[in-house]
Amino acid sequence: MSKGDTLGEFEHLTLLAVFRLGDDAYGMRVRREIAERTKRDVTIGAVYTTLDRLAAKGLLTSALSDPTPERGGRAKRSFRVTGLGIASLNRARQELGSMLEGIAFPLSGGAR
């Protein structure tokens, strides 16, 4: 497996956010989904750069929709997870599960 086939941490979170949002996955919703669930302060720029990278890897597809008044008359770019993206999520989950096997959480000795 080449380096480009594996998911980085933020790529993983972004792909999961797109999957969770289904048909309603676009930049702002993805950003809020990640921010709310992980309590991280994520910027729209970071989200779009990652979405673009995932689309380049073939894990996402995107489509532009018509402009709407609530968006100041601007178009929306929606994303959808591809079959390859789902396979990649399954593999990442399997790898993580395998690595976590036999470890009891919470771990002791962490920073306070």
Added chain:
Amino acid sequence: MKPPLLAQALLFAAAGPSEAEYIAGDLEEEFAIIREAGGRAAARRWYSWQVARSVCALLQLRIRSGELTQAVLIASLCVAAPLLLLDRLWRFVYSQIPLKDGLHRAPEYLIFNALCVCTCAAALGAWAASTWASSRSPGSKSRALALAFAAVIAVLIALWASAASAPAGYIVTLSLAVPASALLTFAWRRSR
């Protein structure tokens, strides 16, 4: 109420018109939500802060889309090509003056001229690679086409730019630098 104009201008400058359109739409949608929840000042602060922190990422997005690369290439060619043209013109003018014909060039002048040739070579190579390899993993046929095209153009420019001073130097520089630049661009695009 509209978002801060300065931040909006920065967003369009960093992301480019095509990408900024939907990113601005997303930000405006969230701007309205934050304004209702926290007031106008908080929403304006949030919008400006989002744009300021996104500038680097948006530039990266723009480079990846090829838009910024094309702009830089065109700008480099627009500077270097007229300088070479001017050099040709002055060489012609001097050739018409009996005592000035065949004068030796100062080394700084030749270095500057070579710099222009190198800029043209790098820009042409990268442009050829970007144009032929629109996909992220270009095949060997596209690569060969891009390299052949870059090399032909390079030799033509070198022949045109070279005169009595350093024709071999120009030709060698361009013939090697343009395909090298095209190969580097291919490698860079593959690594993104």
